[in-house]
Amino acid sequence: MTGRVIVITSGKGGVGKTTTNANIGTALARAGNKVVMIDTDLGLRNLDLLLGLENRIVYTIVDVVEKRCKLKQALVKDKKNPNLCLLAAAQTRDKSAVTEKQLKDICEKLKKDFDFILVDCPAGIEQGFQNAVAGASEAIVVTTPEMSAVRDADRIIGLLEAKEDIKSYKLLINRVRPNLVKSNDMMSVEDVVEILSADLIGIIPEDTGIITSTNKGEPIVNDEKSLAGQAYRNVAQRIMGNEVPFLDLEKETSVVTKVKKFFSHLMGKEK
């Protein structure tokens, strides 16, 4: 088995890197792939929280690097899905505790046992970013339709293009608010794609369900009714090479559609 190493990065913080990582990872595992997620945000780990695994972590990536445990011992299995594992970041150390070379070696080892290795990258463009990117051959750049996030994404794309090992990168636009786009108060997906001139892999609508799912430690892809969950499941399908049309957010979030869905739900889920 030779797994694909995909780094999920954004430049700007708070655009939804970790949420994206947790959801794409879970969706890929639900689709039958063996998936491992690596949290490289040393000192500021959060991926464990989003997956609800915070109480199960014994060893971290730093323990692996400093040879206090074997790599396999440090992999935390997901509660629901045995195909899904997490290699957690150390909360008490800083970015210098793991080097580019060490991360690359870990990715190489994991490739043998997993289909997908998702690397959660810290915000910024410093050493933490360099480390996270080191072992990857693909990248997903997460941005939102806001100026600062798009600007930072542009910077990240420039840095990724300079990396020989990164063979391809795709754009994921998070937190799209169709109402604001419709009223010309927010840049549209098309605007962002045109400005960054990058290939799109996903459009995720703003969804209050993300907050509750984070609070519960349960990725939103497990919620069949959530639109954001559906969007993330579609991203996973596209990563696997399946062609899935992008959601028509304007239509999906319109009142008429919601009413229709409500009634079809009442009538016993008949379409």
Add this chain to the structure above:
Amino acid sequence: MSDNILKELCNRILNLFKQTESEEVNAKDVARNRLRVVLMQDRTNLTPELLQRMRRELVELLSKYVEMDKDALELNFDQEGDQMALMLSIPVIRAKDEAEIEEALANEDNSDTDEEDEISEDDDSDNDEESSNEENSENYQEENPENNSEYNENNENNSSDNNDENNSQNENSQEYQQEENNNQQ
């Protein structure tokens, strides 16, 4: 009579609405345009100061040949796919006649000791600016100090009758700069 007055009133009210509608720029377009400008600066390493200097130098160069509305000059980067282009838009007030152009060129020739070399160098840098991609804009930055020193030399070498004109030009560009700064604020 009263009909006419009523009609006029209606028209005025309608015009008022039309004006407010067209003047309203939506937040999405503002964001998109601001982002375009800032990304071009990021991608080319051209700071606002350097861009302003580029504009000033272009105005100086082109003023020799045409009389133009200096304040309305627009200098933008545009991207079509991977190719970056420098778009320069200048409203021309009036084409200068032959005598004026010759005079402007003669003034310049007098101030330059070895004129032909200078002119050919100028031409080169023009080409760079027009077909600007990232590499070229870097070249431009490197060339910039050179050009500037030439320009300063020109000023120093100018005979007394040219000085007046140059001073007025400098004043113009200073005014222009101030306006720019105000706009930025």
